[in-house]
Amino acid sequence: MTWPARLHLDYRCEQQRTVARHLHEGPLRVLQSLYPEGGAICHNVLVHPPGGLVGGDVLDITAQVAGGAHGLVTTPGATRFYRSNGMPAVQRTRLVLESGARLEWLPLEALAYNACEAENHLRIELAPGAECLGWDVTAFGLPHAGQPFAQGRFLQHIEAPGLWLERGLVDAQDALLMDGPLGLAGQRCMASLFFVTGSALARERREAALDLARAVIDAHALARTAGATSPQPQLVVVRTLAPVVEPAMDLLKRIWSVWRQHFWDLPATAPRIWAM
Secondary structure: OOOOEEEEEEEEEEOOEEEEEEEEEOOOEEOOOEOEOEOOOEEEEEEOOOOEEOOOOEEEEEEEEOOOOEEEEEOOOOEEEOOOOOOOEEEEEEEEEOOOOEEEEEOOOEEEOOOEEEEEEEEEEEOOOOEEEEEEEEEEOEHHHOEOOOOEEEEEEEEEOOOEEEEEEEEOOOHHHHHOOOOOOOOOEEEEEEEEEOOOOOHHHHHHHHHHHHHHHHOOOOHHHEEEEEEEOOEEEEEEEEOOHHHHHHHHHHHHHHHHHHHHOOOOOOOHHHHO
């Protein structure tokens, strides 16, 4: 039995306070809005009670942010793509930011179980003056539990139309991709942190962000498998490979912290769910 679900989040600035309203169908919703930083920034935790996706499941998530609003969205745990019955399990996320909007998209990792058939799509649409700080983390198999990603496929798609497109198919039986030096090189977690905007960033602002990220990378255990780049004036991105999720997530959180201060002059106020 398939179990489709939809969630629409709408962030608006009302009397200098970011307010989140949401509509949902099926088992996908957000918990109570939280304001650990005051009213200007609204934190939400996205919850999928079934705990994962099987073949035929489709999750559709839309977050829309109006000018002057600032939303932060995370999850309480991994998005699990379980063994497939032959049909793909699909998660589609669309982030729409109006001029002057800010959004932090910080879900915990997507976890590809052995023999899954999975698709994970992220589309970011930005009006001039909008800014999005987010990440995408994907892990293959359960190395700690002795359950490798030996078969199955995972389609990854990240797009900011006209600015950035990354699309790849990870096939567990593609030995060159999974273990070759030009592929994952035996690592089983890939992760990206990005700051993408609707208007070109000043060169000095981009270069300072790169310097901050590289300083964190150089001092981290993943220094040999991580890098920071700015392929065009509206995007700064960090990419890393790791054997498991934990060191990759640790690196991304550290850089998120310094980028939040750099880009927005905000301290790194972590969502409360991360400490649980």
